Amino acid sequence: MIKDSFAAYLLLPLSNEYGESRTKKVLTSVGNAFKSSFFYGLLRAYLYRGYGVLSCGLTAFFNAVLGLFGKLCDKVMPVLENSFFFRFVHFIVSKKTVFLCILTAYPFTDLIIRKTAGVLAGPWDELYFFAMLLLLVFDFAYNHKGRKYVTSPLNIPVLIFLAVMFGCYFVVSPDRTIGFEGMRAVCEYIFWFYLVLKLCDSDEIAKDLCICLFVVLSIMALHGIYQYIVAAPMPASWVDHNEAGVRTRVYSILTSPNVLGGLFTLTIPIGVGLFLEETAKVKKALYGFFLLCMCAALVFTFSRGAWMGFMVAVIVFVLFYNPKLLAPVIILAVLAAFLVPEVGNRISYMLSADYIESSMNGGRLIRWIDGLKVWSYGKLTGVGLGHFGGAVAINHGMQYLVADEYMETFYMDNYYLKTMIETGVVGLIAFVFLMYQVFLNSVRAVKLSAEHKYLKIGIMSGLFGIIVHNLVENIFEVPLMSTEFWIFAAVLMSFWYRAAVNKKQTN
Numbered sequence: 001m002i003k004d005s006f007a008a009y010l011l012l013p014l015s016n017e018y019g020e021s022r023t024k025k026v027l028t029s030v031g032n033a034f035k036s037s038f039f040y041g042l043l044r045a046y047l048y049r050g051y052g053v054l055s056c057g058l059t060a061f062f063n064a065v066l067g068l069f070g071k072l073c074d075k076v077m078p079v080l081e082n083s084f085f086f087r088f089v090h091f092i093v094s095k096k097t098v099f100l101c102i103l104t105a106y107p108f109t110d111l112i113i114r115k116t117a118g119v120l121a122g123p124w125d126e127l128y129f130f131a132m133l134l135l136l137v138f139d140f141a142y143n144h145k146g147r148k149y150v151t152s153p154l155n156i157p158v159l160i161f162l163a164v165m166f167g168c169y170f171v172v173s174p175d176r177t178i179g180f181e182g183m184r185a186v187c188e189y190i191f192w193f194y195l196v197l198k199l200c201d202s203d204e205i206a207k208d209l210c211i212c213l214f215v216v217l218s219i220m221a222l223h224g225i226y227q228y229i230v231a232a233p234m235p236a237s238w239v240d241h242n243e244a245g246v247r248t249r250v251y252s253i254l255t256s257p258n259v260l261g262g263l264f265t266l267t268i269p270i271g272v273g274l275f276l277e278e279t280a281k282v283k284k285a286l287y288g289f290f291l292l293c294m295c296a297a298l299v300f301t302f303s304r305g306a307w308m309g310f311m312v313a314v315i316v317f318v319l320f321y322n323p324k325l326l327a328p329v330i331i332l333a334v335l336a337a338f339l340v341p342e343v344g345n346r347i348s349y350m351l352s353a354d355y356i357e358s359s360m361n362g363g364r365l366i367r368w369i370d371g372l373k374v375w376s377y378g379k380l381t382g383v384g385l386g387h388f389g390g391a392v393a394i395n396h397g398m399q400y401l402v403a404d405e406y407m408e409t410f411y412m413d414n415y416y417l418k419t420m421i422e423t424g425v426v427g428l429i430a431f432v433f434l435m436y437q438v439f440l441n442s443v444r445a446v447k448l449s450a451e452h453k454y455l456k457i458g459i460m461s462g463l464f465g466i467i468v469h470n471l472v473e474n475i476f477e478v479p480l481m482s483t484e485f486w487i488f489a490a491v492l493m494s495f496w497y498r499a500a501v502n503k504k505q506t507n
Contacts, residue, residue, distance in 0.1 A: 389474075
């Protein structure tokens with residue numbers, strides 16, 4: 001049938017001509033030369049081994065730096081060991097788990113600081129980052145014997161992404177101030193990955209951070225259920241005027257039910273991991289109870305994007321835990337849509353003609369279409385970081401002339417599309433590559449050792465749920481969500497590092 005088609009009639013002569021052409025010979029020669037090149041060897045080694053060739057140079061460099069710093073500490077520390085400063089700093093270093101938990105409890109930490117810290121409320125997370133950086137320096141100074149540079153297979157992908165964002169800033173920034181602010185919003189919170197990776201140096205600390213997040217979200221889940229019971233007030237824009245049956249959407253102490261839903265998407269799989277690994281009956285029962293509370297609160301956010309991310313996270317978890325449970329889980333999800341009318345109504349409305357019409361009149365669909373129009377003015381490298389589709393652009397009142405009309409910027413409700421508009425195809429490829437590497441190396445961390453297997457599966461599933469959620473929300477635009485994502489990416493990679501070291505030592 002294909003041979004007799006009109007397409008074959010057109011393409012077969014071209015194919016035959018190409019097969020005998022000089023162009024094919026040139027391209028074949030170039031391809032063979034590339035496969036024999038040193039660069040291809042490095043690229044192949046990196047893509048197939050993940051951790052290895054490209055990171056070896058950095059690892060060697062930082063190990064050398066740490067060695068020199070360790071020698072300096074050996075000379076300085078004996079002089080200071082009897083001082084008050086020495087004892088005070090040693091006490092602070094011994095409590096690093098507490099300081100990591102303060103960061104992990106970001107929703108409450110942010111709320112308390114913003115209500116009490118006055119002018120420090122805005123930059124508190126930046127100041128805390130530098131304080132934790134000092135903590136890392138002192139931690140190494142006290143415990144540097146035999147200590148090596150903590151690496152992971154995510155170090156290079158993260159570095160590549162940061163380099164691309166810096167490059168996009170220098171190449172395309174119509175307004176340097178806005179561009180720098182936009183670059184900061186994209187890149188700043190990723191640096192938590194490197195810091196937490198270095199400080200989370202034991203399985204006990206890693207598990208403590210997981211428990212801390214679980215406790216925080218358990219409290220927020222109870223608060224969310226209370227909000228649903230009393231029908232807490234919400235802005236009318238949170239529900240389409242054609243949509244019926246939604247009394248309220250819960251948001252706890254946050255300002256968005258979508259963000260709360262994203263937090264549950266990350267936390268519930270981690271909680272399931274804690275539940276499966278717990279042996280004490282009372283603790284196991286508590287984990288189970290609060291997991292049910294979180295699931296209920298997730299439903300009450302009525303965030304379809306969070307539901308989508310959560311279902312993907314559940315599927316990933318089940319596939320790695322026991323694939324035989326996949327069919328029952330899917331059946332249970334379908335039953336939930338039928339048994340809970342509000343859930344079924346919200347999903348069915350999304351598939352209706354009314355939703356399409358509403359979405360094309362100020363909703364997601366028209367935003368995506370308009371965003372693509374703006375992207376057409378800078379397909380390769382975008383219109384500039386911070387210049388469209390996010391909080392920075394909105395704060396600066398950015399406008400674009402599209403089809404003889406000025407278009408005011410808006411939230412894209414799709415972080416991938418927002419990235420492509422601001423940084424072009426180059427930035428989108430870098431971001432997708434980074435997210436792919438996060439998931440790929442999460443799988444590697446799970447498979448490398450059997451220790452804390454369920455907890456690692458939970459973290460991996462939660463991270464992937466957030467990656468999917470970003471398809472319909474600007475989740476990484478929220479400092480809270482970006483910070484939590486990279487904290488637990490670092491926690492998972494810290495599991496990988498210790499397992500890799502133990503495996504190397506046993507071999």
